[in-house]
Amino acid sequence: MASSKDPHHGPRLKQGLLERVQILERWLAQRDKTLHLLLGPAGSGKTTLALQWRRQLFAHGFDTAWISVHAEDEMHALVEKLFNALESISPVISQKPHGHDLRQGRFLDVSAIAISLIHSIQRYSRQVVLVFDDFHNANAHQAKLLLQTLLDYAPANLHVLIVSRSTPALLFERLRAAQQTYEQDEQQLRFSATEVQQLVHLWPGLQTIAWPRLVHMSDGWITGLQLLAAHAKKHGHALDGHQTFIKPEITAYFNQEVLYCLSPESLRGLVRLSPTRQFNASLAVSMLGVETGKNLLMQLQAQRLFISPVESGDSGACAWWRFHPLFRELLLARFAQMPDELQCNTHMRLGQWFEQHGMLRDTVQHYAAAGEIDTAIACIEASAQALFFNGHLQALVQAVAAIPAAHLQHRNGLLLWLAWSQLCYRQFDACNASIAQLDWLLATGIDDAFAGSADGALQAHVCLLKFSLALQSDDLDLAHALLPQMLELQQPHQAVLQGGRGNLLAWFFSRQGLHEQARHYLKGAGYYRSDGVLLLDSPFGSLMSQALEGMSYLHEGNYRHAEDVLRAVLAQAEAGPGSHCEAACNAAGWLCEVLYEINHIADLRNLLERYGNAIAKVACPDAQLSSTLARSRLLALEGHFAESHAVLDGFMDVARSRNMLYLVAVLVHEQLELQLRQASPSQSPVYLATLDQLAQQALQTRHHGAQPIAQYAALAHALWRVHSLNEQSDPALLLGLESNPLVTGRLRLRTAALVAIAHQRAGLETIAEQIVLQVLLQAHTCGCVNTVLDMGQDLRQLVQQVQARSLDTNPLLGFYVDGLLQHARQRQSAVAQPAQKPGAKAESLSERELQILRLLANDLPNKRIANALGVSAETVKWHLRNIYKKLSVFSRSEAVVAARRLQLVTESI
Numbered sequence: 001m002a003s004s005k006d007p008h009h010g011p012r013l014k015q016g017l018l019e020r021v022q023i024l025e026r027w028l029a030q031r032d033k034t035l036h037l038l039l040g041p042a043g044s045g046k047t048t049l050a051l052q053w054r055r056q057l058f059a060h061g062f063d064t065a066w067i068s069v070h071a072e073d074e075m076h077a078l079v080e081k082l083f084n085a086l087e088s089i090s091p092v093i094s095q096k097p098h099g100h101d102l103r104q105g106r107f108l109d110v111s112a113i114a115i116s117l118i119h120s121i122q123r124y125s126r127q128v129v130l131v132f133d134d135f136h137n138a139n140a141h142q143a144k145l146l147l148q149t150l151l152d153y154a155p156a157n158l159h160v161l162i163v164s165r166s167t168p169a170l171l172f173e174r175l176r177a178a179q180q181t182y183e184q185d186e187q188q189l190r191f192s193a194t195e196v197q198q199l200v201h202l203w204p205g206l207q208t209i210a211w212p213r214l215v216h217m218s219d220g221w222i223t224g225l226q227l228l229a230a231h232a233k234k235h236g237h238a239l240d241g242h243q244t245f246i247k248p249e250i251t252a253y254f255n256q257e258v259l260y261c262l263s264p265e266s267l268r269g270l271v272r273l274s275p276t277r278q279f280n281a282s283l284a285v286s287m288l289g290v291e292t293g294k295n296l297l298m299q300l301q302a303q304r305l306f307i308s309p310v311e312s313g314d315s316g317a318c319a320w321w322r323f324h325p326l327f328r329e330l331l332l333a334r335f336a337q338m339p340d341e342l343q344c345n346t347h348m349r350l351g352q353w354f355e356q357h358g359m360l361r362d363t364v365q366h367y368a369a370a371g372e373i374d375t376a377i378a379c380i381e382a383s384a385q386a387l388f389f390n391g392h393l394q395a396l397v398q399a400v401a402a403i404p405a406a407h408l409q410h411r412n413g414l415l416l417w418l419a420w421s422q423l424c425y426r427q428f429d430a431c432n433a434s435i436a437q438l439d440w441l442l443a444t445g446i447d448d449a450f451a452g453s454a455d456g457a458l459q460a461h462v463c464l465l466k467f468s469l470a471l472q473s474d475d476l477d478l479a480h481a482l483l484p485q486m487l488e489l490q491q492p493h494q495a496v497l498q499g500g501r502g503n504l505l506a507w508f509f510s511r512q513g514l515h516e517q518a519r520h521y522l523k524g525a526g527y528y529r530s531d532g533v534l535l536l537d538s539p540f541g542s543l544m545s546q547a548l549e550g551m552s553y554l555h556e557g558n559y560r561h562a563e564d565v566l567r568a569v570l571a572q573a574e575a576g577p578g579s580h581c582e583a584a585c586n587a588a589g590w591l592c593e594v595l596y597e598i599n600h601i602a603d604l605r606n607l608l609e610r611y612g613n614a615i616a617k618v619a620c621p622d623a624q625l626s627s628t629l630a631r632s633r634l635l636a637l638e639g640h641f642a643e644s645h646a647v648l649d650g651f652m653d654v655a656r657s658r659n660m661l662y663l664v665a666v667l668v669h670e671q672l673e674l675q676l677r678q679a680s681p682s683q684s685p686v687y688l689a690t691l692d693q694l695a696q697q698a699l700q701t702r703h704h705g706a707q708p709i710a711q712y713a714a715l716a717h718a719l720w721r722v723h724s725l726n727e728q729s730d731p732a733l734l735l736g737l738e739s740n741p742l743v744t745g746r747l748r749l750r751t752a753a754l755v756a757i758a759h760q761r762a763g764l765e766t767i768a769e770q771i772v773l774q775v776l777l778q779a780h781t782c783g784c785v786n787t788v789l790d791m792g793q794d795l796r797q798l799v800q801q802v803q804a805r806s807l808d809t810n811p812l813l814g815f816y817v818d819g820l821l822q823h824a825r826q827r828q829s830a831v832a833q834p835a836q837k838p839g840a841k842a843e844s845l846s847e848r849e850l851q852i853l854r855l856l857a858n859d860l861p862n863k864r865i866a867n868a869l870g871v872s873a874e875t876v877k878w879h880l881r882n883i884y885k886k887l888s889v890f891s892r893s894e895a896v897v898a899a900r901r902l903q904l905v906t907e908s909i
């Protein structure tokens with residue numbers, strides 16, 4: 001905030017204030033515009049920002065005249081202020097028009113004054129900025145006429161800055177069309193999370209407030225943060241995260257600066273709207289009446305009375321608004337003081353409006369708040385099936401969460417949807433408890449109230465729940481026990497049961513290595529809901545069926561088919577339910593592994609950049625594993641081995657926390673391979689011992705993954721023997737592993753390659769070449785590249801021998817081998833140059849890229865970053881691609897982690 005005011009030079013900037021560096025940088029680049037608008041609610045830091053900008057303008061040869069407008073100012077007083085401010089610049093431009101007595105305010109010819117000023121400024125040799133601070137206080141029509149004339153005929157060296165709480169009633173569309181305006185509103189004025197963090201260090205009273213809640217409740221409102229800090233300092237204690245943020249200082253500020261301008265009717269309307277998370281014009285009119293509702297919303301928008309637009313992905317949706325969290329907390333406190341009957345009536349009317357508009361979460365919350373629990377539950381039961389089938393699971397979970405737990409008993413339909421939602425959001429313990437309750441309902445015969453379903457539907461759903469939970473929990477023993485019931489499951493009239501049965505069985509058999517059998521359950525044209533619409537965007541929809549088909553080809557080692565199927569899923573998702581639906585996220589995870597294998601590195605990088613975060617949040621563990629392996633291998637390919645290990649370690653924690661022994665074994669084996677590629681095998685014995693322990697544990701517990709875990713352990717020992725250059729290695733040790741029909745895909749290729757290397761080292765060159773020829777035939781058929789190249793120089797030497805002696809009769813295979821060796825030479829060329837670590841690359845980040853990184857650290861979406869920087873969303877995406885490449889990362893979250901490690905951004909509190 002500004003401190004004392006000089007009548008001629010305007011307010012003075014206090015020392016020690018936080019510099020709004022990024023905003024000022026953007027603004028300074030626009031300094032040549034004719035009109036600058038700085039609009040925001042009370043206490044949003046407008047004046048301070050304008051003063052900071054004025055200070056920077058001095059260094060660029062700009063002179064500034066500051067006019068502070070007060071509500072009591074008559075026209076002559078404003079003109080007097082204007083000329084006094086200009087006189088502080090130069091007497092040349094402060095000459096009053098001849099024959100005008102400024103004290104005779106109502107007789108002033110403002111047009112003549114404006115034209116006189118324009119001529120004076122035009123003759124002046126420097127750039128002039130007129131700052132009209134608190135212009136919302138300007139009530140005189142003549143003041144607006146004066147300013148309008150200045151804008152209409154402004155010379156090239158005249159610039160006007162209007163600082164106001166509301167948009168001024170001026171005509172400036174012509175200036176907008178000529179791109180001569182630069183406008184900033186409350187969205188840009190908000191302090192970012194990084195800036196709030198810096199303020200926390202300046203104001204000790206804020207330091208012990210829970211950081212996420214502080215950022216949320218302040219919403220970047222600087223005066224709110226100042227008042228909270230002042231309260232803590234005054235009362236000698238800090239606020240904890242559970243206390244209300246509405247303190248006497250904040251209440252007084254809102255009363256004096258905001259609520260005073262509202263009529264009693266408007267204030268009552270605000271209080272009645274406060275229980276809603278968001279509102280629009282239709283809701284306001286329904287609650288308050290046509291005239292009051294429209295007028296209130298117009299006043300809120302025009303005066304920027306602490307409301308913000310709610311971002312929506314649907315450009316055609318009507319405008320929704322939300323209250324500033326602190327302002328809403330004040331309004332809710334007033335709402336709580338209303339008579340109970342009025343509160344109940346308000347919640348009932350809100351619930352009815354949201355029910356009419358199909359917004360289940362808000363409907364249930366307001367009915368529950370009104371005490372109408374049965375009505376709320378009825379709404380859920382009526383809507384849950386459609387929500388579930390259409391993929392709106394989050395809304396379903398939130399709606400059920402609004403119902404007190406005691407009311408969920410004996411509501412088997414409601415309990416079923418709760419269990420499905422818990423499963424989809426990986427709340428496995430809660431899901432198990434819900435399934436146990438559903439089992440009890442079935443055992444006691446209380447299943448006839450399951451609305452809209454035929455006999456046995458509840459039992460079928462419970463079977464699917466159990467089978468899916470077993471697969472996601474890596475409990476294939478339970479899945480085996482449930483398999484007969486799954487195979488006998490027949491519910492042809494329900495798309496979710498049909499699709500669910502097929503998808504889950506396919507996933508199960510693919511996990512067993514029975515890929516052809518898995519695809520058998522995915523055949524067909526998909527399943528249709530009762531309304532005739534194809535069940536598409538659902539874990540059990542046709543898109544997920546295609547994604548699972550792609551997974552089966554991947555695990556089988558048929559990368560060409562896997563790529564084709566998985567790319568098709570992403571294309572259909574883009575055209576239909578959305579690029580980040582559950583099926584697309586799983587398909588993207590599996591496609592990552594495919595793209596690395598076929599050496600489509602640019603496509604892999606783009607896919608990781610686009611889907612990296614979504615895969616981690618939405619995809620199943622199998623798809624997460626594929627994405628993790630691809631990220632790690634790509635980093636290793638570029639020589640960033642430490643980062644590659646870190647990616648594996650991160651997902652290792654997830655796999656261990658879920659007791660997924662098979663996934664842990666795959667990751668440990670990958671770590672061993674990675675270390676051997678580094679030629680620094682110091683940790684190799686540790687990895688070998690870990691794999692042996694996992695294999696023993698799986699065997700003792702009769703774990704379903706005992707056999708594949710043992711295979712990974714055996715392959716790891718073979719890798720270690722080959723790497724240790726033991727010339728006496730016995731090829732026979734690997735033949736049993738190679739001949740196992742369950743060893744497929746990449747594992748089978750690597751095993752065969754090791755057998756060939758072992759034969760070659762045993763002096764059996766002819767046998768080694770024959771085996772390598774079979775490896776190449778299989779790799780070519782499947783589309784493999786990097787599995788062969790990752791085996792290292794020994795295998796490449798054998799490939800070159802085969803190329804020279806055995807490929808004349810197979811030109812297609814020869815063409816494949818030529819390409820393979822070309823990739824190998826490119827790798828060797830890259831390795832010959834010292835691998836540059838991400839930390840070194842970070843030094844080449846541009847200032848714009850650093851700005852985007854800092855905004856990224858605040859979890860801002862691309863659209864918000866674009867708005868903050870005054871660029872397009874496509875420009876932000878282009879910069880992000882450069883950032884990812886320089887930091888050797890593939891997603892927003894990884895970029896933030898790398899930036900914090902390199903101290904490019906500070907750690908959030």
